[in-house]
Amino acid sequence: MVSQQTGSFGSWISPITADAAVAETGSLSEPRIDGDNIYWIEGRPLEKGRNVVVARAADGTIRDITPSPFNVRSQVYSYGGGAYAVSNNVVYFVNFGDNQIYQQVAGGAPTKITSSAKSLFADICVDAARNRLIAIREEHPNGNVIKAIHTLVAIDIATGREATLDSGCDFYSSPTLNADGSRLAWLSWQHPNMPWTSTCLNAAGLDQAGTLTDQQIVQGGSESLFQPQWSPDGRLYFISDRTDFWNLYRWNASGVERVLARDAEFGVPQWQLGLSTYAFTSPDILIYSFVQNGTWHLGWLEIPTLIAHDYPMEFSSLSGVHASATTVVLRCATMTSPPAIATVDVNTGAVSPIKLLVPSDSLQKIQNYFSTPQPIEFPTSNGDMAHAFYYRPYNPDWQAPASERPPLLVKSHGGPTTATDSALNFSVQFWTSRGFGVLDVNYRGSTGYGRKYRERLYGQWGVIDVVDCISGAKFLAARGDVDGGRLAVTGGSAGGYTTLCGLTFHTEFAVGASYYGISDLVALATETHKFELHYTDWLIEPFRPNSALYYDRSPINFTDRLSAPVIFLHGKDDQVVPIDQAQRMYSALQRRNIPTCLLIFQDEKHGFRQSAHLRQALEAELLFYSMNLTRAPLTS
Template structure:
């Protein structure tokens, strides 16, 4: 995958438009390179994780290169889409990049001669896009109280960013929780990261520990952050503390953290989620009898694994989660066609491991209530996988609800579907935990 190993190549173009004299400037099977950008002087700048973190490098056309920026922080995001480009160059020759981790990212201006940088003032904490025009800097990002905004920054960094456009929250700001970055020790000396968003409603005060909702991101090579989320606020405003887990394999914490999931999908992510739960309980942040788990796609896979391999969750919500891995390995889209080779092992050579890691193999262990949401046209996780877990609930005598939405695919798009899911999920958890959800 692009975050595992990529090459940066330089070639000439002959009169017929063919690429000739190609040379490799950087990258290999264990080095991921992205965001190349040319300077007016003919230098090529790019981001590489050769040091263990995605840092900024410089190369000439002969392949002589040096690490320009050295920091134990990321200057890039995983290339799930080609347009993920977070390194730019100004007319002045200075570079602009984004660096940090999921808890806090900064926009910085880099001196290409010294490799030193200065952070620019901005009230946003995480960024998705970066662009420049002459010596003007533009970025799209979010923050604890900002869903998404387009901002312009000055290169001096002496004034705060100017907001050009902003997505307005459909609720009052005081209902938006401020997420706190937390971490706990995990298996084999690892540390697992997470974000805890407390139950937040200015109209109510609680005298008891609120129920905790563990949320698992998809990918699995993805991450979460503390950026304001209406989906998160829907639950925190109704009394849940929401904890988003960046299990081992998540991006934003360096290559070593990302690679803990290599060959261990279904193991490390499950272990880390359970360690976060244990840490919350041990620190008096969660009532062990009122913890639920939710997630979609790879996050849904983690939900199912958490339910069949432990008894710590009062209930779960599975959104089009992977239940059976062989089907995913044999029939998926081009981009992820060999993704599982690194996450689990080569298929079909490791077929038995695929069977063992499939939640459906262990469905007889399911005892916790489960609500399932599925799209009828999902090409990645077909309805048959979710239906199999629905049938397992029936067989085991487990409380369940199953929703299949006509015309929806892998990731719901229709507003009515999304609204229905949120309402039904809250209602289901209320039935399990013994409360009547507020409107």
């Protein structure tokens, strides 16, 4: 056995390089089933972030479906999702390059269906009986993303002709047909609501020509609805948070009935389209997933008796649940295994991966260096409790001097109405294997803990999320886990805003990294895209010119209070958080001679997808901390 070397926390040599971390920053998403084939989307940083539809045949062979240069990615609501559908061995997909819908018959080349240069499409549903697609369409009048027009449309596959099914609402999602194509359901919502605050569930009949009949609002108002879906026998199921947690309901002529009640979340925030957390294998069996206290579970429901059976296995994340009469497929990850597309044995719940994000041989080389996350609950302001995952520094080759405590990197997730999870993440292990502790915070306002926990952020963004990050760090310092004098904070997008607020309005953090973070709330409220145009009305207050509250919570206005070094990392083409916010903050710090750095990545939008950029960002962040926090020499 090789003896451990002794070195300061933050200076350890690790085999989990930036290249290794970037390899895991690819993605697996949107699993689907068509006949005996299973499909999914792979995001490939080494191909400049291109998304590819991949299929596994019944004999186990795996092949790419969509060829280069096609990039299967939608841009509706800026965050996309629902970028493809499959029916009878034909793949229908949105191409990122021109935002148009293509079809690809098995063994053939993609051919264009739509030719609407000013339109974007997503959330594709196949209406096979009428040889058409149903989708969400987004139009930008005169290129204006704030005044985008959204409609529910039907698209003739043969001609590409578009027909409006429903219009007048600000947003639409989740179109779904019943088994014989005679009924359609979908969600809609209006400004100033977000889909996790208030949505409406719509249902209508379809005549032979495909025109809507007897349209009605089934449910809606002061609740968030998610994933309407028709059962094989024609009943409409959906998820609602009317009783605090997103639970499963169904609707029929006699009214609404809750079919699966738990103090747990069966739904997720609808930042992207095409999401699914449950599916039917038959009229009598429903496969469900839910998250409770940060842990995901899977199970099956006996529909005739409404008796639920949870499978024994636990997960760090679950998504994309789809099923046929013989197959269940999903995307899953655990604390010790990276994301995978997998099938599930309905009888036992046994999970069989068919595609791993990280190949097994690559995983084996570094798995002995992984730090296992510890779920923690800690006290914060107003007598509340908040949640996080703590990763202690770990590297079997190294130890620190006995008297030293490690620096702590506090991570603030984006959204802010979303959540972090404990899935194996090489970008976290990159830090822990070098001697950093990592605290990944689910501050008040995060999802996964019920609507009441989400609503604690109402009007308090930039305040309680920051307090929770600080409280979590102090909690660990008081326990003796970390060095309270060496605290760093990092986050992207909304997490970047929390990061900048923590550095500007508080003194606990010694350094920080803002990934495409918000520094100017007025600019966010007036220059962002339509989807989030009124999000700050809920997070701060309804926007009005010269608002004192927007001014007071914008770090850009108080750079004189900021004395900690900050590195900014931003995509040049970011429309969600325009790059000038980072440039203004960077210039203000430069004028005050505070150590700072601004990295601008070409051909990147809101979030980075290209491997070279992801690697450069991670290495730059490490270098910045080495210069301004640990003062440790860079040896790896």
